[in-house]
Amino acid sequence: MIISISTVPTATANSHNSSSSNSHSNSNQPFIHRNTLISNLRNNRHNLKHVESIHAQAIKTRTQQDPFVAFELVRSYCNLNSIHHATKLFHSTQNPNVYLYTSLIDGFVSLGLYTRAIHLYCEMTRNHVLGDSYVVTSVLKACVPQRALGNGREVHGQVLKSGLGLDRSILLKLVELYGKCGEMEDAWKVFDKMPERDVVACTVMMDVCFDSGMVEEAVGVFNGMEARDTVCWTAVIDGLVRNGEFNRGLEMFREMQVNGVEPNEVTFVCVLSACSQLGALELGRWIHLYMLKRGIEVNQFVVGALINMFSRCGDIDEAWELFDGMKVKDVCAYNSMIGGLALHGKSVEAVEVFKEMLEHGIRPNSITFVEVLNACSHGGLVERGFEMFESMEKVHGIEPQVEHYGCMVDILGRVGRLEEAYSFIGRIGVHADDKMLCSLLSACKIHRNREIGEKVAKLLSEYSRIDSGSYIMLSNFYASMGKWDSAAEVREKMEKGGILKEPGCSSIEVNNAIHEFLSGDLRHPDRKRIYKKLAELNHLTKLEGYSPETEVALHDIDDKQKELALTIHSERLAICYGLISTEACTTLRVVKNLRICDDCHAIIKLIA
Known part of the structure; x- marks a missing residue:
């Protein structure tokens, strides 16, 4: 490292010259000029040893207390993730100004230390240091992931008093904070007061609407925008997909193309996610070809989305071909491939890919272990599953989370080791969630x-945060035991709580169009032909020995009604539409949002 220095001219016999040089101590001693030191910091801030060396020079030349030097040092340490050095320097500085507070608060935020950022801002206000728009924006950034509504409201009050109430960056963060905390009325109030509601502002408002579930409001914001760029088009597609509006997301993608707006990598990740959920394999293939033709960079996130899409849409071979052709595979690609193999019941292959990942020096993360443990669960690889689980913390330094414990409960439950699974829940270091309990109950x-x-x-009935799927599992368990009163109580509790059962929905892609069916659906234009084919299949499968498993129809009705209820399940209607709409020997891919019942599983094997 080269540090620029200045020297004081040698003193002469002239007493005036001698007197004027006293402030520089000995006339021949070098000193580092403040601006030069700051320049050196800016040029060397990516190397901790260099920053420490410059810091030592600052102490030696007594420029450490200079507010500009201290600011640059703190910022440099934060950029290097050396938060200990940054805080030590901050607390050694007398009367830190707003810039020094800003640099450390911003550093805390960038490292995800949101609580410390909020506490430091509170200290700043107690010390009567007036904040500017930059530090206020930083602390609001910390409030958003923490859902720190109380702190956010305090900051908002200070903003209004300080005259920063019209600052655009602050208002955007306030909209985001109120929206993320579910305070949509306040989010709209702030948004409506913004002097300029441009593309960025509208995109933020749209995003918080999607996060809160209120979807039509988000689409309304989008429709009201005068100018729309790639980012806002992508945001509306992403929001629709996140809220389960997969078909609408794809329609919006088509509209985006009609409007001549060029999609980017993030857009394609969102669209591929919609294809995955709908089983739209042909559309997914078209998107892949479109990206290749347009020369769009297929980064790690896009590759992961493609592998997921091919896997979930039933073409594991194409997913493998894409994965195998990658020159550089990162943890995201491995996670996607392991998950895809697990989904297709290729548990041994999934474990082998995990081993290959370790051999190539790729460090697994928390998601990796969720995928590989799921693979062990689907394949009944109990001992291998326990080996993987034990290695998480001991070998890889990853502390197991509730989802990993859930995988272990599922592994034991699937092979019938129910007592072990139940005792495992009792001794784990985290609270069992509803998914873990539902898995064992199933x-x-x-x-x-x-x-x-x-x-x-x-345990499940006493769980505080139970969703509709958990209620249905609880009700179905009681029904399977013949405890109809208990099953009815659970459903009554759902109704009183305003919790709606997610309807079973199956989709099939025919001629690049997605067709969706609910149980007993009569909306489709070809419904007459569909039900005619359904009657034909029921007759043919009974000749092959099919007998309805009426016990899976968990309603307190007679067997004849149960049999009728089973015959009109959504996946059967989707299959019948595929059969009447495609040529012989065409592969039919049906995707369902809920788990397929045992009776449908049995009859589909006969149909196939």
């Missing part, structure tokens, strides 16, 4: 273990 239902099932059902 296993108890399959293996007809009433004793443990009722214990799990009690």
